[in-house]
Amino acid sequence: MTQRFPLPREGREFTAVEGVSFSVGAGEFVSIVGPSGCGKSTLLGLVAGLVPVTAGRITLDGQPVSGVNPRLGFVFQRDALFPWKTVAQNVGLPLLFRGVDAASAGPRVAEWIARIGLTGFERYHPHQLSGGMRKRVALAMTMVYDPEIVLMDEPFGALDVQTRNLMENDLLDIWAQFRRTVVFVTHDLEEAIALSDRIVVMTASPGRVKAIYPIDLPRPRSVTEIRFHPDFGRLYETIWKDLKDEVRVGYERSQKSLPG
Amino acid sequence: MSEARKVSRAEIYLWRLGLLLAFLALWEVATSRGWVDPFFVSRPSVLAALLAEWISTGFIFRHLWVTMQETIIGFLLGTVLGITVGFLFARWEKLALIFDPLMVALNAMPRVVLAPLFILWFGLGLTSKVVMVISLVFFVVFFSTYTGIREVDRDLVSNARILGATPGHMIRHVLLPSALTWIFSSLRTSVGFALIGAVVGEYLGSHEGMGYVISYAEAMFNATGVLAGLLVLMAAVIAIDLGLKRLDRRFSYWKPVR
Numbered sequence: 001m002t003q004r005f006p007l008p009r010e011g012r013e014f015t016a017v018e019g020v021s022f023s024v025g026a027g028e029f030v031s032i033v034g035p036s037g038c039g040k041s042t043l044l045g046l047v048a049g050l051v052p053v054t055a056g057r058i059t060l061d062g063q064p065v066s067g068v069n070p071r072l073g074f075v076f077q078r079d080a081l082f083p084w085k086t087v088a089q090n091v092g093l094p095l096l097f098r099g100v101d102a103a104s105a106g107p108r109v110a111e112w113i114a115r116i117g118l119t120g121f122e123r124y125h126p127h128q129l130s131g132g133m134r135k136r137v138a139l140a141m142t143m144v145y146d147p148e149i150v151l152m153d154e155p156f157g158a159l160d161v162q163t164r165n166l167m168e169n170d171l172l173d174i175w176a177q178f179r180r181t182v183v184f185v186t187h188d189l190e191e192a193i194a195l196s197d198r199i200v201v202m203t204a205s206p207g208r209v210k211a212i213y214p215i216d217l218p219r220p221r222s223v224t225e226i227r228f229h230p231d232f233g234r235l236y237e238t239i240w241k242d243l244k245d246e247v248r249v250g251y252e253r254s255q256k257s258l259p260g
Numbered sequence: 261m262s263e264a265r266k267v268s269r270a271e272i273y274l275w276r277l278g279l280l281l282a283f284l285a286l287w288e289v290a291t292s293r294g295w296v297d298p299f300f301v302s303r304p305s306v307l308a309a310l311l312a313e314w315i316s317t318g319f320i321f322r323h324l325w326v327t328m329q330e331t332i333i334g335f336l337l338g339t340v341l342g343i344t345v346g347f348l349f350a351r352w353e354k355l356a357l358i359f360d361p362l363m364v365a366l367n368a369m370p371r372v373v374l375a376p377l378f379i380l381w382f383g384l385g386l387t388s389k390v391v392m393v394i395s396l397v398f399f400v401v402f403f404s405t406y407t408g409i410r411e412v413d414r415d416l417v418s419n420a421r422i423l424g425a426t427p428g429h430m431i432r433h434v435l436l437p438s439a440l441t442w443i444f445s446s447l448r449t450s451v452g453f454a455l456i457g458a459v460v461g462e463y464l465g466s467h468e469g470m471g472y473v474i475s476y477a478e479a480m481f482n483a484t485g486v487l488a489g490l491l492v493l494m495a496a497v498i499a500i501d502l503g504l505k506r507l508d509r510r511f512s513y514w515k516p517v518r
Contacts, residue, residue, distance in 0.1 A: 050418050068421050080419035084437045093433065097424040141423070 001056030003042055015206040016042040021056075022200055022209055026148075027179040031192035033243060034202030034210075035250030040185040041077070043207070044151045047183065048074050060149065070098070073147030073180075075155040079138040081126040087113065087137055088122040094145040112140040116170070132163040136170070143174065149181045156191070168195060168223040176220055189243060193235055194223040201242050204250035211242050302484040310488045320492055326469040328496075330386055330458040334393025335451060341394065342401025343443065347435075349402075350409035367399045372460055379465040389461035389469070396457040400450040401443060408442030409435050448504050455497060470496075 001020050004013040017039035024030045032040050045051045047058055049068045058065040060072075081090050088109055095105040113119055116136035126134055135155065142150060156164045172195065175182060186192050192199050193215055201210045217229055226232060284304045291298040298306070314320035349356040375392055382388035412435055420434045462471025470493055477485025 045418075048422060050421065068424075070424050072422065074419070074422040076415050076419060078415055080413070080415040082416065082433065082437070085433075093420075094423040097420075097426070097429050145424075 001046070001058060002054055003039070003046060003051075004054045017046075017202075017207040019208055020202075022212060024181055024183055026181055029175060029182045029184065029195060029197045030200060031184045031186055031196040031198075032200045032202060033186055033189055033192045033239075034207060035204050035243075035247040036187055037205050037250055037254055038202045038246070039205060039207030040187075040202060041153050044074070044153050044183065044185055048072060048151055071148045073142035073145070073150040075138055075142050075150065075152040077154045077157060079126075079131075079134040081134055081137055081141070083126050086123050086125055087118060087129070090126070090137055091140045091144055094141060098145060108144055112144045115174075116140045130163075131159055132167060135159065135167055139167075139171070139174070143178070146178075147180065149183070152182065152184045154186050155184075157186070157188075164191075165224050171195070172221060172223065189236060189239060190227070191223070193217070193232060193239070194221065194226050199239060201239060202246070204246045204253060210246065211239075213239055298483075299481075300483055302487050306484050307488055307491070310484050311491065314488065314492075320473075323468055323470050323473050324492060324496060326386075327455070327458050327462065327471065327493075330389040330393060330461070330469065331451075331454045333386075334390040334457060335397050335454040337390065338394040338397030338454070339401045339443075339450070342398045343405045343439075345398075346402045346405025347409060347431075347439070350406050350435075356406075363399075363402070367403075371395050371457065375461050375464045378461065384466050389458050389466070392461040393454045393457035396453040397450045400446050400453060404442040404446040405439050408439030411442075412438040444508055447508065448501060451500055451504060452497065455493070455500070459493065 002018045003016045005016060007014050020039075020043065032043065034040050042051075046053050047065065049065045049072075053065075060069060082093065085093065091112055092105050092109040095108065100108075110119075110122075113122060116139060118133060118136060118140075121129065121133070126137070129137070138155070156167050159167060168191065184192070184195060189199075196215050199213045199215060201213070202208065203210045213235070215235060217226055217231055217235070287301070288304045290296045291301065291303040311320075349359070371392065374395065375388075378388045378391050378395075382391055416434055416438070417430070420430055425433065458469070459471040459474075462469035463475045464471075466472045470489055474486050474489035477483075477489060
């Protein structure tokens with residue numbers, strides 16, 4: 001599958017991703033890593049149906065993606081919370097959109113707010129919460145309608161390391177409990193190894209699949225503990241060898257201020 | 261700022277009051293000693309007496325009420341129209357492209373000069389003033405709605421789509437709330453414009469309202485009447501502005517305090 005965007009001012013097209021092909025099994029946790037500007041986020045936007053694909057096809061259960069799929073969840077890089085709504089209203093929004101009546105939506109919202117540890121904050125507005133709390137709300141907002149596939153676009157990138165590790169562990173707990181398919185985009189290889197079943201390494205722009213690695217570390221995992229597992233270092237070294245050239249190329253390109 | 265010596269609020273108020281009193285005293289003395297002719301600049305004591313008379317006879321409230329009616333009706337209609345058209349333009353790009361030059365041209369037109377035409381078309385009564393107010397308020401609200409909706413956070417729109425929003429949901433839960441913050445930030449400007457529109461309309465042709473009071477006093481070479489009318493308008497604007505500040509705080513509860 002290939003995605004190009006027109007660059008009207010330069011009279012040519014920018015190829016974001018090219019010839020990308022891989023599949024994700026049901027209930028699998030797959031991470032996509034690659035240098036910045038390699039089209040990782042573009043890829044997720046295509047899978048989510050936010051942008052129509054230029055060439056090739058994307059299928060969910062054999063059905064080609066055309067437009068936004070209601071069985072799909074998306075956690076954005078910036079927590080895309082609605083600033084004029086409270087925590088409870090934000091979490092309940094997808095249910096409202098889906099026409100779930102208030103009587104049955106209420107308990108589900110309360111349940112998810114409790115699960116992310118924000119009971120008592122229901123009536124707070126996003127600007128009153130810390131970055132970690134907002135991320136939890138974004139996660140609850142996605143999980144509350146029980147999507148079968150969850151796409152995550154560098155969701156924890158903006159958090160400090162401690163908060164980030166807590167969030168990663170929470171995510172693993174939720175994933176272990178619900179066993180939803182997760183496609184997780186990150187530029188942090190350690191995070192990808194700690195979380196995933198498989199890692200897709202992308203090349204610098206235009207993004208292609210460079211390699212796919214299975215991560216055979218034992219589960220259940222704790223992101224803070226798994227780093228000391230003897231195989232962790234081996235996996236990191238192998239994948240990093242692949243990734244570092246791409247990071248260098250990506251960095252040099254970005255210095256020349258290419259689009260993307 | 262925090263490093264600087266804190267000036268107490270009371271001290272500032274005392275300074276303001278003192279300067280105001282000094283100015284009034286100078287004015288009073290200058291006109292009673294004959295340094296300045298009170299025919300042109302009136303005199304504080306005479307001004308105060310006239311204001312007291314206007315208030316005690318209720319004369320001024322009748323005229324103020326007329327002006328307020330025109331301002332409020334025009335403001336509400338102009339706002340609704342501005343939001344509607346701004347919204348349509350933001351949603352249908354073709355519409356915006358076609359009518360953009362027209363909007364810019366209409367907005368560039370000096371409305372004050374148009375007032376006599378409005379009076380010619382809609383008569384000396386309330387309607388011509390309301391139209392005048394609409395013509396001023398509409399553009400302020402239109403441009404802020406248009407920008408507000410175009411500047412809406414892309415991620416929020418994408419998120420709403422993913423979460424299953426229908427076009428109706430999108431308008432109600434994403435686009436309008438986002439535009440409202442812009443509209444509210446321009447509210448104080450548009451209310452000021454509304455009042456100006458009403459007064460200018462009255463000033464140029466009417467038989468009641470604050471603009472009429474001022475223009476009548478002017479025709480009589482009555483400087484005291486003109487100044488008293490201006491003072492009443494000033495007080496009205498300050499009162500409205502204070503009210504709007506409160507309203508703005510109520511509606512922007514979700515914004516971080518800056």
